[in-house]
Amino acid sequence: MIVESALSDISDRDRDFLDAMAGQDGPSAAGQIGAILKAKPNVVSKYRNRLIAAGLIESAGYGKVDFAIPGLRQYLRE
Secondary structure, three states, X not given: OHHHHHHOOOOHHHHHHHHHHHOXXXXXXXXXXXXXXXXXXXXXXXXXXXXXXXXXXXXXXXXXXXXXXXXXXXXXXX
């Protein structure tokens, strides 16, 4: 229920970003996400920042992000 509520306000492109992350195990590198989405680094950065501000993802080291909500990766995989 918490996950559905958190996802209710995001754009389709935000969801694409999260889906790209969900396909990987562990933290995701921005470059990997960009390759999956066929997006330029500035576009990846824009969505990364939006999703961090929304509390859905968090920084996991230089150039990497991970899910901030427990169970979100599994929810997106289902």
